[in-house]
Amino acid sequence: MSSRKNRRSEKILVKEGIQDVNDANRKKFGIAGLPRLELLVYGAIAIVFFIWYPIYKVYVESQASVYKFNYGVLVDGFDVLGGLKDDADFEWNFWRELITLKGSVIVFTYIAFGRLALSFCAEWRNSVLLLFSMVSITLLVTWKCMLVLLCYAVFMYLVSFSKRALVVWAAVLGQLYTIMSPFLLSYLSNFTDSEFDYHMTIFSVALCNLRFLSFCLDYCSHFSDDSTRFGVLDFLLYIFYLPLFFSGPLMSYKDFHNQIEKKSERLSIAQYLQIIKELLRYVICIIFIEIAMHFVYFAAYHQSFNLLRRLPLWALAGNGLCHLIFFQLKYEVMFGVPRTVAMLDQVNTPKPPVCILAVFRFVDMWRYFDRGLHSILLNYIYIPVGGSRKGFVRQMLGSLLCFAFVYYWHGVETHIFYWALFNWVGVVLETVTSKVLNSETAKAYVYKFNLSCVSWRRLTALFSAPGYIALSLANLLFLSGIDMGYLYFERLIIKSFPTGPLVMLFLYYCMVQLILECHRTWGKKYLCEKAYL
Template sequence: MCFQGYSSHRTRTLCLSPLLPLEKAFYLANIIVFHLLLFFLVHVVSKEYEEVLGSNNFLEEGFPFLGIKKDVSDFEWTFWSHWASHGLLWLLLGHVILSWLTLHLMAQLRLCCWLVYGMWGIAWLLGFRGLLVMILYALASYVVSWWRSASACWLCNTPSRCGSWTHLARTAGHASMTRLVSPMLAAAQSSTLFWFLLFIFYLPPLPNGPIVCFSDFVAQVKMPNQRRDQDGLAWAVRRMSRLVCWWLLAETMLHVLHSSAFLHHTQLLQSLSPAVLGGIALAQVSFFYVKYLVLFGLPSLVMCLDGLKPPPLPRCVTLTYSFTAIWRTFDTGLHQWLVRYIYLPLGGSQTGTLRLLLASAATFAFVAAWHGGQKDLLLWAGVNWLGVLMEYGVRSLCSKPCVKSWLSAALHPLSLRRATGLLTAVATIITIWSNLIFFAGTHVGEIYFKMFLAGGPWVLGGMLAFLYCCAQLGMEWENLAAQNHKGSV
């Protein structure tokens, strides 16, 4: 979806002139102060309205030693926390133990054990009827893949988006859809049925991701990146410790900052000050990031222990300053899947403006439908589509030699970078607003839109100042990452 996802790195940013050390320290200090101040305001109103939020079943008793209630209105976190405590963690631990034993005792049967254990895990989660449905659906998809028709592959997978299933079955259906489309469109007929089924029933990423493409999975399984035992154990302990810290941070945020509960109580939300509304938005976006560090981090850890290389974990949202960067770096596996199987087959950015518009519109339309297809999601996807198009247009314009030479003559590199930071701060405001619609619906989006209009210059100026600092540090982080990559090459 990032239109220059497969082009050279030089088109990604207008200017990456390094910042002065004092300026970097100033931006970092402002970001820390803004976070602490806004989170403190949210905590104060969370305590103030605890009874109101609790009466609507948005809160329940939390950790006893904290003496405060926990926000349980985030359905996704509550749902997966329930399943984690009811056997899902043991299921993943069983996969790790089985994989290690087969690797050291009967390596030739390791993949077969992955497949059998994955099927057993699906039967435990969805019942044997659910397992049978997935097997039959996988076999039908494998037969359809022989036709070498992309249209037939997509039509075959349409039913996985339909039906009144439980949330767990629906989530597995969404995951299996991306898994089925991937091998079918990757010419799975050249592979055996075993590889097809192994990819679909490989357990660690099946419940909730991350998404992996079929060709990448097969290549990594055939050439695993196995660590030596002593290095692998130390690495696994570090990763597990980090994962536990992310989980503790997420749980602490739910106890201290009831941002999700406020977003579900629109009448109360309307009565809050602009500063508190800004803090709630920041807290909710931050929690969403930490939540997916946990939800993607656990299966990614298991995949790494199997010798595979999962997609990178989400990038820190504080340092993500554009529509394009959000889509490229938050759910990297989904981004790669969309680019490979929707955007590029429909033309991408190399076949003219009309094909680019069609390919990008189809990509975002699929994302909206894949998440549920409601009006709120269509608006969210539409705003992001327009935002990515706008950023692509600006980058294309600024990459023209005449424009680049004019900008170089008119502005000092640092001045150009600061102007870029201001523009991306505006884009980030729109990104956050669209994500609030994704989190809680258009009614919450209307409340925040009215806040932008009625808040006056101090509200807008404060948001721009904070997001400008975030954008500058985000560009600095990209600059350092590019230098490190160039040095390693």
């Protein structure tokens, strides 16, 4: 009788996830525990050889190449930190220009006006926020940029009256084309007063078009439910809302409108403390980035191809790692600082990116890095096409259209095409693998070979490591362009074969084990969704 019960319990465990009833290491958050010594070995190897040593080699090479970089990529920094700093990242410099004294004064004045409006004329608060936002943006980017944006906005608001999704899509794709056409861009260049205004206009048009898309498609779907939600002032506030205008994070119109229209109440002490805590986190990120750029010139190497290709292998790997970490920290700041300002208006925006080293799947990278963009793609492309509920073919078609739109939105460049293609292939392979491993046949085979939970975890890490490497290389392709992206692949994989790929596989395996242990300790959802913020 007892043997029947044991067999029955074993079958149940097999269905629930291939458990070994005799395994001493119990699962937590669905992940088995490893021996402590084994984890310590993985941790030591990952910290020393995956993170510290490659970055140290970049530091050594950077200091040895100070006078070899192209002119202008290194500028005078803080004397106490050594004098010179890496100034080659355009996007970081672009954002930093916005938070000069003028930008900071405008933001603090905006916060003060918002508090006064809430206290003395709460019913007019949104109108005050809209007026101040539009005036502030005009002061920061000149009236010419604002005029261009208003022309785009008025056109899209008129398009929304068609109440046809295909017309909206055609208008958005057409407007995006206007900032890709060399012929039209030449007119824009002549119209704007400076290079900063020119690039700001292009970037703002691209970002605003995602908001146009969200508003217009929501208008098409929900106008009959409540037409008062889609007034011209609601539209303009959504498009030009100052805290989120320049860098995001993106929000759908529905989410933004529901929050901004809520009856506002005074923030409690606990809410103010939460905002201050988050802001301090982002200030620390800014300080860390600025200090690091005095010692490791990773961005400068991407402006000096000849120096990059002559780097020793460990230094080249470290340079790529620095770029990936900087990519995440940069958007942590660019999404996080606006988020804290929006929180003062009781608008809860998508959270900043997850740590890029803590993501080893393509699916999770898209889900938890730019959460706002993921929400737009999910709600307006993936789900309308069918999503995961309409079968595998519709699911993959939805994913393909999402990546096709991302490619088009980013500017139809060659390296963006390959980056989007590699990401789509990665998502497809992960989806197929997940379906195969969750099939009854696969579970029966695993049970047949009597694999323990710990063995299953080791196999999971081993087979996840190649995907983790592919994800890192794909991100480097996106960040550095086609020539430098291929250089990383050629030096790290092809020319160093087989030693290089095997070393990378082992190091990435150790990192996957650390990530799995973090998921086991705190929970993947808690970490990836940043529930601790």
